[in-house]
Amino acid sequence: MDVILDGTPLLGPRTGIGQYVAHLYQALRTRPDVVPRLYAFTIRHGSRPVDVQPGDWVRRTAPARILQRTWAATAWPPAELLLPSGDVLHATNFTGPPARRTPRVVTVHDLAFSRLPGTVHQRTRRLSGLIEDQAATAAAVLTPTHAVRDEVVEHLALDPGRVHVTPLGVDPSWSRARPPTQAWRAENGVPADYLLAVGTQEPRKNLTALVQAHAAAGRSRVLPLVVVGPAGWGDVVRPSQDVVVLPYQPAETLRSLVAGAAALVFPSLYEGFGLPVLEALAAGTRVLANDIPPLREVLGPCADLVDATDIEALSAALVAVSAAGKDEEARQRGRERAATFTWGACAEATVQAYRRALVG
Numbered sequence: 001m002d003v004i005l006d007g008t009p010l011l012g013p014r015t016g017i018g019q020y021v022a023h024l025y026q027a028l029r030t031r032p033d034v035v036p037r038l039y040a041f042t043i044r045h046g047s048r049p050v051d052v053q054p055g056d057w058v059r060r061t062a063p064a065r066i067l068q069r070t071w072a073a074t075a076w077p078p079a080e081l082l083l084p085s086g087d088v089l090h091a092t093n094f095t096g097p098p099a100r101r102t103p104r105v106v107t108v109h110d111l112a113f114s115r116l117p118g119t120v121h122q123r124t125r126r127l128s129g130l131i132e133d134q135a136a137t138a139a140a141v142l143t144p145t146h147a148v149r150d151e152v153v154e155h156l157a158l159d160p161g162r163v164h165v166t167p168l169g170v171d172p173s174w175s176r177a178r179p180p181t182q183a184w185r186a187e188n189g190v191p192a193d194y195l196l197a198v199g200t201q202e203p204r205k206n207l208t209a210l211v212q213a214h215a216a217a218g219r220s221r222v223l224p225l226v227v228v229g230p231a232g233w234g235d236v237v238r239p240s241q242d243v244v245v246l247p248y249q250p251a252e253t254l255r256s257l258v259a260g261a262a263a264l265v266f267p268s269l270y271e272g273f274g275l276p277v278l279e280a281l282a283a284g285t286r287v288l289a290n291d292i293p294p295l296r297e298v299l300g301p302c303a304d305l306v307d308a309t310d311i312e313a314l315s316a317a318l319v320a321v322s323a324a325g326k327d328e329e330a331r332q333r334g335r336e337r338a339a340t341f342t343w344g345a346c347a348e349a350t351v352q353a354y355r356r357a358l359v360g
Contacts, residue, residue, distance in 0.1 A: 001354060003028065004079075004086035004102075006227045007038030007052065008064060009093050011045040013230045013248045015200055016275045020144075020168055022051060027169075027347035029053070034351060039083050040065055058084060064124070071098055072130040079104075088354045091138075093257035094131045103139040103357040107166075110150050110272030110294075112204055119204035119269060121233055130157055139357035142350065144168045144273035147293035164353040167298075168273050173251075174282035176336060179260030180253075190242050194226045195318065196285075198254070198276045199268065202227060202232035206267040206290070206308055207330035211237055213267075222315075223262055223322040228254065234264030259283040263321040266290065267308035274298050278341055281334035288321050298341075302334040 005025060009018040021038075028036040039058040040046060045246065048057040060082060079089050079097040089099050091106045098104075112120050113128045135141050139164045143149040153160050180190065184342055195214075199205035208228060214225045219242055227237050230248040239245040249257065258264060264280035266289040274295045277287050281302055289295045290308035300304075306317040 001034050001086065001351075001358075002086040003034055003036045003059075003088045003090055003354060005036055005038050005090040006040070006084055006092045007049075007057065008042065009048045010038070010052065011040060011042060014251075015230065016273070017093050019275060020109075022049075022108075022173065023169060023343040024092070024347060024350060025052070025056075027343040028351070029056075029293050030344075031347065031351065032257040034347075034354075037084065037086070041082075055261060063088055067097070067241070068095055068127060068130060070134070071095070072127070080149055088357060090350075091134065091268075095127060095134050098137075103347075103354075103360075104134070104137070105140045105142060105353060105357050106135050106138040107142040107144075108135055108148065108152050108272075109144060110148055110270060111155055112270050112272075114155060115151070116204060116270050119202070121202070138162070139360065140164055140353045142353055145294045145297050147297050148272045162356075163350065164356070165175060166346050166349040168275055168278070168351065169341050169346045170275075170278050170282045170338050171332050171343070174255055174258075174279045174338070175284075177255035177259035177283045182258045184256075188246065190226055190246075190257070191224045191244075192259075193262055194224045194244070195222070195265050195322065196257055197227045197229075197265045197267070198226065198258070199229045199266075200316045201227075201229055201234070201236055203234045204269050205229075206269045207237050208235045209308065209311060210267045210314065213311045214243065214318055216311060216315040217319050217322075221319045221322065225265075226257065226261070228257060254280075257284065258285055261285050262324075263288050263304075265318065265321075266294075266295070267314060268295075269309070271295060277303065278338050282338035284331040284335055286321060286324065286327075286330070287334070288317055300337055302330070302337045 009021045028034045037056045041060050041062045041064040046059040075098040079099040089102045089104050226244045228246045263286040287303035291305035
Protein backbone atom coordinates (compact mmCIF):
# COMPACT_ATOMS: atom_id res chain seq x y z
CA MET A 1 0.00 0.00 0.00
CA ASP A 2 1.49 3.35 -1.07
CA VAL A 3 0.55 6.07 1.41
CA ILE A 4 1.16 9.78 0.86
CA LEU A 5 1.27 11.69 4.16
CA ASP A 6 1.43 15.41 4.93
CA GLY A 7 4.92 15.94 6.34
CA THR A 8 4.63 19.72 6.78
CA PRO A 9 4.46 19.40 10.62
CA LEU A 10 8.03 18.05 10.51
CA LEU A 11 9.32 21.48 9.48
CA GLY A 12 10.32 23.90 12.24
CA PRO A 13 10.04 23.18 15.97
CA ARG A 14 8.25 19.88 16.51
CA THR A 15 5.40 20.19 18.92
CA GLY A 16 2.81 17.46 19.44
CA ILE A 17 1.62 17.08 15.84
CA GLY A 18 5.17 17.10 14.54
CA GLN A 19 6.04 14.29 16.94
CA TYR A 20 2.97 12.38 15.80
CA VAL A 21 3.90 12.63 12.11
CA ALA A 22 7.56 11.75 12.70
CA HIS A 23 6.83 8.67 14.79
CA LEU A 24 3.94 7.47 12.62
CA TYR A 25 6.14 7.72 9.52
CA GLN A 26 8.95 5.75 11.18
CA ALA A 27 6.55 3.08 12.44
CA LEU A 28 4.94 2.72 9.01
CA ARG A 29 8.38 2.31 7.42
CA THR A 30 8.98 -0.83 9.50
CA ARG A 31 5.92 -2.54 8.04
CA PRO A 32 6.15 -4.77 4.96
CA ASP A 33 2.63 -3.81 3.84
CA VAL A 34 3.07 -0.02 3.67
CA VAL A 35 5.31 2.30 1.64
CA PRO A 36 4.99 5.78 3.21
CA ARG A 37 6.05 9.01 1.54
CA LEU A 38 5.81 12.52 2.92
CA TYR A 39 4.89 15.73 1.14
CA ALA A 40 5.15 19.39 2.11
CA PHE A 41 3.68 22.50 0.51
CA THR A 42 6.02 25.29 1.54
CA ILE A 43 7.95 28.28 0.29
CA ARG A 44 10.29 28.09 3.29
CA HIS A 45 12.02 25.35 5.28
CA GLY A 46 11.56 22.85 2.49
CA SER A 47 14.72 20.79 2.97
CA ARG A 48 14.23 17.11 3.70
CA PRO A 49 14.28 16.52 7.49
CA VAL A 50 17.24 14.43 8.57
CA ASP A 51 15.01 11.64 9.90
CA VAL A 52 13.20 11.22 6.58
CA GLN A 53 14.74 8.77 4.13
CA PRO A 54 15.94 9.98 0.71
CA GLY A 55 13.20 9.38 -1.81
CA ASP A 56 10.45 9.65 0.80
CA TRP A 57 10.28 13.47 0.73
CA VAL A 58 8.25 15.36 -1.85
CA ARG A 59 8.48 19.15 -1.68
CA ARG A 60 6.12 21.39 -3.59
CA THR A 61 7.14 25.05 -3.60
CA ALA A 62 3.76 26.57 -2.94
CA PRO A 63 2.28 28.75 -0.16
CA ALA A 64 0.28 26.38 2.05
CA ARG A 65 -2.04 29.08 3.40
CA ILE A 66 -3.07 30.23 -0.08
CA LEU A 67 -3.68 26.63 -1.10
CA GLN A 68 -5.89 26.11 1.95
CA ARG A 69 -7.97 29.17 1.13
CA THR A 70 -8.30 27.94 -2.45
CA TRP A 71 -9.38 24.48 -1.34
CA ALA A 72 -11.98 26.00 0.96
CA ALA A 73 -13.48 27.99 -1.93
CA THR A 74 -13.16 25.65 -4.91
CA ALA A 75 -11.78 22.22 -3.87
CA TRP A 76 -9.07 22.78 -6.48
CA PRO A 77 -6.29 21.95 -7.34
CA PRO A 78 -6.71 18.27 -6.43
CA ALA A 79 -4.06 15.98 -5.02
CA GLU A 80 -3.75 14.12 -8.30
CA LEU A 81 -2.32 17.29 -9.94
CA LEU A 82 -0.03 18.18 -7.04
CA LEU A 83 1.41 14.96 -5.65
CA PRO A 84 2.74 11.55 -6.71
CA SER A 85 0.10 8.87 -7.02
CA GLY A 86 -0.68 6.68 -4.04
CA ASP A 87 -3.30 4.31 -2.74
CA VAL A 88 -4.19 6.54 0.22
CA LEU A 89 -3.74 10.25 0.92
CA HIS A 90 -3.36 11.06 4.62
CA ALA A 91 -3.88 14.64 5.84
CA THR A 92 -2.03 14.33 9.14
CA ASN A 93 -2.83 17.85 10.38
CA PHE A 94 -6.58 18.49 9.85
CA THR A 95 -6.43 19.54 6.17
CA GLY A 96 -4.83 18.52 2.88
CA PRO A 97 -5.44 18.68 -0.84
CA PRO A 98 -8.83 17.42 -1.99
CA ALA A 99 -8.74 14.31 -4.16
CA ARG A 100 -10.79 13.17 -7.12
CA ARG A 101 -9.98 9.46 -7.01
CA THR A 102 -7.57 8.76 -4.13
CA PRO A 103 -9.21 7.84 -0.80
CA ARG A 104 -8.51 10.57 1.77
CA VAL A 105 -7.84 9.95 5.45
CA VAL A 106 -7.88 12.97 7.79
CA THR A 107 -6.51 13.20 11.33
CA VAL A 108 -8.60 15.52 13.51
CA HIS A 109 -6.47 16.00 16.60
CA ASP A 110 -9.06 18.02 18.52
CA LEU A 111 -11.98 20.40 18.12
CA ALA A 112 -10.46 23.40 19.89
CA PHE A 113 -11.38 25.58 16.91
CA SER A 114 -15.07 25.01 17.69
CA ARG A 115 -15.06 24.14 21.39
CA LEU A 116 -12.80 27.00 22.53
CA PRO A 117 -12.43 29.31 19.52
CA GLY A 118 -11.07 32.15 21.63
CA THR A 119 -7.99 30.08 22.51
CA VAL A 120 -6.88 29.27 18.98
CA HIS A 121 -5.08 31.52 16.51
CA GLN A 122 -7.22 33.42 14.02
CA ARG A 123 -5.58 31.46 11.18
CA THR A 124 -7.03 28.27 12.65
CA ARG A 125 -10.44 29.86 13.11
CA ARG A 126 -10.43 30.90 9.46
CA LEU A 127 -9.82 27.26 8.49
CA SER A 128 -12.62 25.84 10.63
CA GLY A 129 -15.01 25.47 7.68
CA LEU A 130 -12.37 23.70 5.57
CA ILE A 131 -11.52 21.37 8.48
CA GLU A 132 -15.15 20.41 8.94
CA ASP A 133 -15.75 19.96 5.20
CA GLN A 134 -12.67 17.78 4.74
CA ALA A 135 -13.58 15.60 7.71
CA ALA A 136 -17.15 15.25 6.42
CA THR A 137 -15.98 14.11 2.97
CA ALA A 138 -13.02 11.93 4.04
CA ALA A 139 -13.10 8.18 3.56
CA ALA A 140 -11.87 7.86 7.16
CA VAL A 141 -11.27 10.23 10.05
CA LEU A 142 -8.67 9.51 12.73
CA THR A 143 -8.73 10.85 16.29
CA PRO A 144 -6.16 10.30 19.07
CA THR A 145 -8.68 9.47 21.81
CA HIS A 146 -12.19 8.13 22.24
CA ALA A 147 -13.10 11.46 23.86
CA VAL A 148 -12.28 13.35 20.66
CA ARG A 149 -13.93 10.67 18.54
CA ASP A 150 -17.19 11.19 20.42
CA GLU A 151 -16.92 14.96 19.94
CA VAL A 152 -16.18 14.62 16.22
CA VAL A 153 -19.09 12.23 15.63
CA GLU A 154 -21.49 14.53 17.46
CA HIS A 155 -20.23 17.91 16.23
CA LEU A 156 -19.78 16.91 12.57
CA ALA A 157 -22.66 14.40 12.49
CA LEU A 158 -20.38 11.72 11.04
CA ASP A 159 -21.06 8.01 10.68
CA PRO A 160 -19.28 6.50 13.72
CA GLY A 161 -18.00 3.70 11.49
CA ARG A 162 -15.83 6.20 9.60
CA VAL A 163 -14.15 7.62 12.70
CA HIS A 164 -11.24 5.58 14.07
CA VAL A 165 -9.27 6.01 17.30
CA THR A 166 -5.50 5.80 16.77
CA PRO A 167 -3.87 6.55 20.16
CA LEU A 168 -0.41 8.07 20.07
CA GLY A 169 2.66 6.33 21.44
CA VAL A 170 5.62 7.18 23.58
CA ASP A 171 9.21 6.77 22.40
CA PRO A 172 11.26 4.27 24.47
CA SER A 173 13.91 6.95 25.03
CA TRP A 174 11.64 8.55 27.64
CA SER A 175 12.02 5.56 29.95
CA ARG A 176 15.79 6.04 29.85
CA ALA A 177 15.73 9.79 30.54
CA ARG A 178 17.94 11.12 33.35
CA PRO A 179 17.77 14.47 35.19
CA PRO A 180 19.92 17.34 33.93
CA THR A 181 23.39 17.74 35.31
CA GLN A 182 24.19 20.29 37.96
CA ALA A 183 26.39 22.15 35.45
CA TRP A 184 23.56 22.39 32.91
CA ARG A 185 21.10 23.55 35.56
CA ALA A 186 23.51 26.22 36.78
CA GLU A 187 24.12 27.46 33.24
CA ASN A 188 20.38 27.72 32.52
CA GLY A 189 19.18 28.93 35.91
CA VAL A 190 17.20 25.78 36.74
CA PRO A 191 17.06 24.89 40.48
CA ALA A 192 17.68 21.41 41.83
CA ASP A 193 14.00 20.90 42.74
CA TYR A 194 11.31 22.29 40.45
CA LEU A 195 7.88 21.90 38.94
CA LEU A 196 7.81 21.80 35.15
CA ALA A 197 5.29 23.03 32.57
CA VAL A 198 5.75 22.21 28.89
CA GLY A 199 3.87 23.79 26.00
CA THR A 200 3.63 26.52 23.42
CA GLN A 201 2.84 29.88 24.98
CA GLU A 202 -0.73 30.25 23.75
CA PRO A 203 -4.07 30.74 25.57
CA ARG A 204 -5.20 27.11 25.32
CA LYS A 205 -2.21 25.94 27.37
CA ASN A 206 -3.42 28.05 30.32
CA LEU A 207 0.12 28.92 31.41
CA THR A 208 -0.66 32.40 32.70
CA ALA A 209 -3.26 30.92 35.07
CA LEU A 210 -0.64 28.43 36.20
CA VAL A 211 1.77 31.25 37.02
CA GLN A 212 -0.98 33.06 38.94
CA ALA A 213 -1.78 29.92 40.94
CA HIS A 214 1.91 29.38 41.60
CA ALA A 215 2.32 32.93 42.91
CA ALA A 216 -0.80 32.57 45.07
CA ALA A 217 0.66 29.48 46.73
CA GLY A 218 3.54 31.44 48.24
CA ARG A 219 7.29 30.87 47.90
CA SER A 220 7.59 28.91 51.14
CA ARG A 221 4.95 26.35 50.14
CA VAL A 222 5.65 25.58 46.50
CA LEU A 223 8.68 24.60 44.43
CA PRO A 224 9.99 26.96 41.75
CA LEU A 225 8.30 26.66 38.37
CA VAL A 226 10.14 26.04 35.09
CA VAL A 227 8.16 26.78 31.89
CA VAL A 228 9.53 25.36 28.63
CA GLY A 229 8.19 25.82 25.12
CA PRO A 230 8.24 27.79 21.90
CA ALA A 231 6.83 31.27 21.55
CA GLY A 232 3.21 31.38 20.52
CA TRP A 233 0.69 34.19 20.77
CA GLY A 234 -1.42 35.90 23.41
CA ASP A 235 -0.19 36.54 26.94
CA VAL A 236 3.46 35.72 27.55
CA VAL A 237 4.86 34.07 30.68
CA ARG A 238 7.78 36.15 31.92
CA PRO A 239 10.59 34.99 34.20
CA SER A 240 10.65 36.06 37.82
CA GLN A 241 12.39 35.08 41.02
CA ASP A 242 10.35 31.87 41.23
CA VAL A 243 9.62 31.25 37.54
CA VAL A 244 12.25 30.17 35.00
CA VAL A 245 11.24 30.48 31.34
CA LEU A 246 13.15 28.48 28.73
CA PRO A 247 12.58 28.44 24.96
CA TYR A 248 11.92 25.35 22.86
CA GLN A 249 14.48 22.68 23.78
CA PRO A 250 15.97 19.80 21.78
CA ALA A 251 14.34 16.44 22.45
CA GLU A 252 17.17 15.09 24.61
CA THR A 253 17.23 18.21 26.79
CA LEU A 254 13.44 18.17 27.21
CA ARG A 255 13.49 14.52 28.27
CA SER A 256 16.12 15.36 30.85
CA LEU A 257 14.11 18.29 32.23
CA VAL A 258 11.00 16.12 32.54
CA ALA A 259 12.93 13.34 34.27
CA GLY A 260 14.36 15.80 36.79
CA ALA A 261 11.09 17.51 37.71
CA ALA A 262 9.23 16.86 40.93
CA ALA A 263 6.10 16.93 38.77
CA LEU A 264 4.97 17.86 35.30
CA VAL A 265 2.12 20.36 35.57
CA PHE A 266 -0.23 20.33 32.58
CA PRO A 267 -3.06 22.85 33.06
CA SER A 268 -4.17 22.93 29.40
CA LEU A 269 -7.79 23.95 28.91
CA TYR A 270 -8.32 21.50 26.07
CA GLU A 271 -6.31 18.68 24.49
CA GLY A 272 -6.91 15.95 21.97
CA PHE A 273 -4.43 13.60 23.63
CA GLY A 274 -1.78 15.31 25.76
CA LEU A 275 1.43 13.61 24.67
CA PRO A 276 3.63 15.40 27.28
CA VAL A 277 1.73 13.79 30.17
CA LEU A 278 2.27 10.32 28.74
CA GLU A 279 5.96 11.02 28.18
CA ALA A 280 6.26 12.22 31.78
CA LEU A 281 4.77 8.95 33.06
CA ALA A 282 7.30 7.04 30.94
CA ALA A 283 10.11 9.08 32.53
CA GLY A 284 8.84 8.21 36.00
CA THR A 285 7.67 11.76 36.73
CA ARG A 286 4.56 12.65 38.69
CA VAL A 287 1.81 14.40 36.68
CA LEU A 288 -0.63 17.10 37.78
CA ALA A 289 -3.10 17.76 34.96
CA ASN A 290 -6.34 19.51 34.20
CA ASP A 291 -9.34 17.26 34.75
CA ILE A 292 -10.67 16.98 31.18
CA PRO A 293 -11.86 13.82 29.34
CA PRO A 294 -8.90 13.23 26.97
CA LEU A 295 -6.36 13.55 29.78
CA ARG A 296 -8.42 11.27 32.05
CA GLU A 297 -8.47 8.74 29.21
CA VAL A 298 -4.72 8.85 28.64
CA LEU A 299 -3.61 9.04 32.27
CA GLY A 300 -6.09 6.65 33.88
CA PRO A 301 -5.43 6.42 37.62
CA CYS A 302 -1.77 7.46 37.26
CA ALA A 303 -1.97 11.22 37.85
CA ASP A 304 -3.30 13.98 40.08
CA LEU A 305 -6.19 15.80 38.41
CA VAL A 306 -7.52 19.26 39.24
CA ASP A 307 -9.86 21.84 37.76
CA ALA A 308 -7.17 24.10 36.30
CA THR A 309 -9.69 26.90 35.69
CA ASP A 310 -10.03 27.26 39.47
CA ILE A 311 -6.96 29.25 40.58
CA GLU A 312 -7.48 28.40 44.24
CA ALA A 313 -7.79 24.66 43.55
CA LEU A 314 -4.79 24.71 41.21
CA SER A 315 -2.74 26.59 43.79
CA ALA A 316 -3.58 24.01 46.47
CA ALA A 317 -2.67 21.18 44.08
CA LEU A 318 0.72 22.81 43.38
CA VAL A 319 1.38 22.96 47.11
CA ALA A 320 0.45 19.28 47.46
CA VAL A 321 2.71 18.02 44.66
CA SER A 322 5.54 20.22 45.95
CA ALA A 323 5.31 18.56 49.36
CA ALA A 324 4.88 15.00 48.06
CA GLY A 325 7.97 12.85 48.20
CA LYS A 326 9.07 10.14 45.80
CA ASP A 327 6.55 7.32 45.46
CA GLU A 328 8.29 4.44 43.72
CA GLU A 329 5.10 2.42 43.47
CA ALA A 330 3.30 5.27 41.72
CA ARG A 331 6.29 5.85 39.44
CA GLN A 332 6.23 2.21 38.40
CA ARG A 333 2.47 2.29 37.75
CA GLY A 334 2.97 5.32 35.56
CA ARG A 335 5.77 3.67 33.60
CA GLU A 336 3.66 0.57 33.09
CA ARG A 337 0.73 2.61 31.80
CA ALA A 338 2.92 4.58 29.41
CA ALA A 339 4.39 1.34 28.07
CA THR A 340 0.93 0.31 26.80
CA PHE A 341 0.98 3.23 24.32
CA THR A 342 3.32 2.44 21.43
CA TRP A 343 3.89 3.95 18.01
CA GLY A 344 3.67 0.47 16.56
CA ALA A 345 0.13 0.17 17.88
CA CYS A 346 -0.67 3.64 16.52
CA ALA A 347 0.60 2.56 13.10
CA GLU A 348 -1.43 -0.67 13.23
CA ALA A 349 -4.65 1.18 14.04
CA THR A 350 -3.86 3.70 11.30
CA VAL A 351 -3.26 0.99 8.69
CA GLN A 352 -6.55 -0.63 9.60
CA ALA A 353 -8.22 2.73 8.96
CA TYR A 354 -6.41 2.96 5.61
CA ARG A 355 -7.80 -0.43 4.65
CA ARG A 356 -11.32 0.64 5.61
CA ALA A 357 -10.87 3.76 3.48
CA LEU A 358 -9.79 1.67 0.49
CA VAL A 359 -12.90 -0.47 0.52
CA GLY A 360 -15.18 2.55 0.99
